[in-house]
Amino acid sequence: MKSIHSSYDALIIGFGKGGKTLAAYLANQGWTVALVEQSPLMYGGTCINIACIPTKFLIHNGELGKPYPESIQEKDQLTAALRQRNFNMVDQSPNATVITGKASFVSPHQVSVRLIDTDEEIVIEAERIFINTGAKPIIPVIPGIEQSQRVFTSTTLIDQQQLPSELVIIGGGYIALEFATMYAQYGATVTILDRSAHFLPNEDRDMADAVLATLVAKGIRIELGVSVDEIIPGEGQQDTVLFRSQEGNQQSIQTSAILVATGRHPYTEGLNVAAAGVELDVKGYIRVNERLQTNVPHIWAIGDVNGGPQFTYISLDDYRIIRSQLFNSKPYTLLDRNLVAFSLFTSPPFSHVGLREEEALAKGYRINVATLPAASITRAQLLKEPAGLLKCIVDADTDQILGCTLFCADSHELINLVQLAMRARFDYTVLRDTIYTHPTMSEGLNDLFARVS
């Protein structure tokens, strides 16, 4: 283990995507860098250990028909290898040190760390400090939720070695839909209980309905507009979940596992930002300006904890914003960030970039809209994934693409192609007339954009 100094050029708190990339970059530039991570099981951060990578691995293995316990074991091997690689990426740099312990501010330039291996408390000082502590699941107040032994978060559920025979999911967002798809694929009976009266409320209804129909066809029960009233711990293998339907009827479900997926809030617990004078916003996120600087000029916040969209690639883009101001390269700030696409990894995946039809109309655009059933793409047929719908929104006055939503096989790749075309400000005709290789899902873009009139 490396010796720990009392002072560094840069201190990064939390091993998130932006922070670890920044740590390696700064160390390569000759800065002395300390990266403090509270848990050795979290070297590399949330994405590789408990979020994007393990979940997408499990979804993929499920689609291949691998049994659940085997997939969980393989997932553990994968995350262990990635953890080691991430640790080395930072700690093997001669200028950087990973310190394992919980960080807490004691003054604007000083942070105390309780070291995990010795329980000793040290204080380190740094000229610049970057907070990258991520987010944690919100646990709603529901009677019985704390007493139950069968309530899980996304982190703890994918640590279970045995597949639950039934899974009730509280929530209807990203985690709920991805876990519903995944656990149904492995053979669990899945029920989603979402408080929202509308399924995928931000999406156009035709697209949301296409996803809903596909999940229901996979045997997933989806209850919208419900209120979960109580969890009654059972004596045997099951708990009872009591909920009120949209119509106000009391209902109950017996289940062997309950997943709470009701959003994630900023992780600032124990960080004592007040000692540094750093302000939080009303929701508890660290308040930052467009350069991701807090109200204390030598302290920045990166990733989920600063209240931006909660995606790994946004944390990475936060790193770009900070790098540009520290090294006086071409200025890049939050004001320059546009067109953030996303993919929701259901089967098939659901991906979106730009404006939805309803948003474009609300903004006063004159638009042309086209849709294409995924089943009409030959590649979707040969993949045996005919479910889905593709949709594009084009500005009728300029022929520019305003938005695109793809619910089809490989949409998580295709959406990046559409995003690039939008960033390059190509007319929609470019995607319509490009010669794509065959047989691919990209060819669907020929047909989708040919329907724009």
Ligand SMILES: Cc1cc2nc3c(=O)[nH]c(=O)nc-3n(C[C@H](O)[C@H](O)[C@H](O)COP(=O)(O)OP(=O)(O)OC[C@H]3O[C@@H](n4cnc5c(N)ncnc54)[C@H](O)[C@@H]3O)c2cc1C
């Ligand atoms: C189940 C799930 C699936 C997801 N899937 C995707 C996906 O497919 N694609 C996508 O882009 N995003 C996905 N996300 C979101 C993505 O994981 C997060 O947006 C991203 O990991 C946030 O990274 P970050 O840089 O904010 O910090 P994190 O990676 O969250 O790192 C924060 C680190 O700080 C540490 N820490 C906290 N407090 C302290 C302290 N006081 N002292 C020391 N260390 C501390 C934590 O232990 C943690 O390791 C998913 C999230 C979840 C939960």
Ligand SMILES: NC(=O)c1ccc[n+]([C@@H]2O[C@H](COP(=O)([O-])OP(=O)(O)OC[C@H]3O[C@@H](n4cnc5c(N)ncnc54)[C@H](O)[C@@H]3O)[C@@H](O)[C@H]2O)c1
């Ligand atoms: N593919 C990806 O990129 C990916 C995958 C997973 C997670 N994530 C990130 O993680 C974040 C957190 O995901 P999430 O699914 O926890 O949050 P979310 O914000 O996406 O969804 C929260 C859901 O919980 C519901 N809800 C809230 N309180 C409830 C209650 N008491 N009872 C019933 N339903 C309730 C809401 O109606 C909503 O449907 C996401 O915002 C996303 O940025 C991304």
